[in-house]
Amino acid sequence: MGKSKSDNEREASRAGKRVQASASAMHCRRKFLRVFPKGFHDEKYVAWERGYKWEAHEKWNEMLNRATHRQLIHDGEFAEIAARAVRIESRTNLLFSFEKMALRDAVKTPAGARAFAEGLYEFLYGAGSAERKFERWCEVVGALPRKQTRVLTWPLITVFGFIAQPETHIFLKPNVTRIAAREYGFDFKYQSRPSWDTYANLLEFAETVRSDTRDLKPRDMIDIQSFIWVQGSDEYEE
Secondary structure (H helix, E strand, O other), rough: OOOOHHHHHHHHHHHHHHHHHHHHHHHHHHHHHOOOHHHHHOOHHHHHHHHHHHHHHHHHHOOOOHHHHHHHHOOHHHHHHHHHHHHHHHOOOOOOHHHHHHHHHHHEEEEEEEEHHHHHHHHOOOOOOOOOOOOHHHHHHHHHOOOOOOOOHHHHHHHHHHHHOOOOOOOOOHHHHHHHHHHHHOOOOOOOOOOOHHHHHHHHHHHHHHOHHHHHHHOOOOHHHHHHHHHHHHHHHH
């Protein structure tokens, strides 16, 4: 039996969207390469985008790797874990100043520091599915003490996974990422309250970019996040 008219129309629509998405992706690629002609291995790219993020990752491996994190929990040094995480992040410009302050306030109390330290370890190294670990991390951060500004934001939820495990996790700046997805032709199903559904969709976007730029040899999510940043940030307006 042949396909119905409606089936053919749906296929034509999907094909049209793929062509449009591909054209949009190529436009984004050209924009990235205009700024950084040698792509992810351009010296200017490393200086402007990758370098400080990779340095934060290296500092994390030095100060708060899995073994160190586990030992500090065993010793009850929850405040020290929180202090190290805050110190490492503070050397980047990933969080806004009000988010940095909200985080510091949230881990000042012994209860807040312990919840953060144990919750972060489970998120990064615990057993279970990625979905369950992410959702549990959202619950932990959402329950941290709040002084003025809320702690449960997308940048705060995603920054430590990104710094600690850039091969796996990506950082989400909502406005920039939404603009970038629109420019790329990717249907980013964003919700303001952190949840696995939105994060999983962001990972799909990241994998789409990784696949489309594989000839430029992206190394990890730092490169993918930086590519997305170039598309959506007003720092790189055309």
